[in-house]
Amino acid sequence: METFTRHYIDGRRQAAGTGRIAVGDPATGEVIGEVPAGTAADADAAVAAAARAFPAWSASPRAERAALLERLTGLLAAARARLAETIVGEVGSPASFAAAVQVGLPLATFAGQPGLLEEIAWRREVGHSAVVREAAGVVVAITPWNYPLHQIAAKVAPALAAGCTVVLKPSEVAPLNAFLLAEAVHEAGFPPGVFNLVCGTGAEVGERLVAHPDVDVVSFTGSTAAGRRIGALAAATVKRVHLELGGKSPTVVLDDADLEAAVADGMVKAFVNSGQTCTALSRLIVPRARLAEAEEIAAAAVANHPLVDPAAETAGVRPTVLADKLGHIGFTFALGPLVSAAQRERVTGHIRAGVEEGARLVAGGPERPGGFDRGHYVRPTVFSGTTPGMAIVQEEIFGPVLCLQAHDGDDDAAALANGTRYGLCAAVWSADTGRAAAFAGRLRAGQVDVNGARFNPFAPFGGYKQSGHGRELGVWGLEAFLQTKSLQLP
């Protein structure tokens, strides 16, 4: 049982009220931890500490900030195993995935900041002016539970590097990893008030932070519904707001593509982290003439996504034969449970609604999977026979549910791919990489994977349309926490 009873404010573990939030293990449903349920007063105290720390921190030499971030990276690397175990426990991600991605990615983000500081043009001459970049101010970071430490790192690491001070409000569903981060920040020796952690609900702590007049930037990752509310609240004090929201991202398979490779890769990217991934490629748009073949490949490839006990899982991602009869090499990519009973209810509700709407199940379904009589497990599910207007095609499900769609050529494929309110991510497959890359130019999405290419944590990340605005990661993620000042010189 991991119990944290105090927030981290002004360089100290500060007593909170008596309210507590229980943290559950998705694989068993048992309570494994507890954190304070913060209040508006806790939020105010954290903002006050961050505001007091801002003048000195923002004026500190960049080399000093870089050295502290390097020390912090070292401490996080040393705590790697504990961080991974904690995230397995509170999110339910399989152990090998938690170590490689849930902890590996944030480590890379923290480690990368000193180098990124070198890439900023801190001062430029424009005629008789000097244009200087400065820290943007007090930053509020509000994060979700699905890649909890990665989403924290994508905000906190560049904000600290830029010279901003930070109040972090992590997800109340998976907050334990944030308390481990706070311990490492403390041990690294950051000045008091530079980093503050308050835990609590969005309604109580989150809204207070967003509305606070002494906050300059709100960086939010989460649902589109909460993002809309946060944008409206922040407008009253004209804050800068970055929103990283939901998605309904497509894989587009052009008519000359290797269908087996595209379906296998599309399924891995649809089901990764049990589909609880904002960039999940949850739609697979294939040539109509090859729909039946795609269904057959998908039905077979579900076997490459076994459900596992996340803590006991050791297999990792390994090549396997997709299906004997197809003879294609795919990948085993294990799935843990969903994060909570509520999430399981939501996702199985979407699957039932899909059946009621008239879509056809190619694999999976809403029933509890065999062999898992406890925990929040959902069977990896594939629908075909969909139409563009169906809710399962339009709504972010945030579970292991893939929808096949049929296209009648490139124009139709582009229209289907762009035919939701989201625009976070996409993928395109063609035998001709140049053709695929050109098609990517027609997609209204912040990132497009061409022919199965991998995620790059130093490339900009963010959405078009209602997937949000602003960019995280790499030098773009650092610039998000800078202001621009023109000095007119005599």
Ligand code: NAD
């Ligand atoms: P959520 O929106 O319910 O909560 C996210 C965070 O916002 C939590 O810390 C929560 O307490 C807080 N919050 C909620 N309402 C708030 C309010 N009114 N004011 C202030 N704070 C508030 O999302 P979730 O369920 O934790 O995460 C899942 C969602 O996040 C999915 O929609 C997913 O697509 C999205 N997501 C997006 C990205 C991205 O980078 N685009 C990444 C991961 C997750």
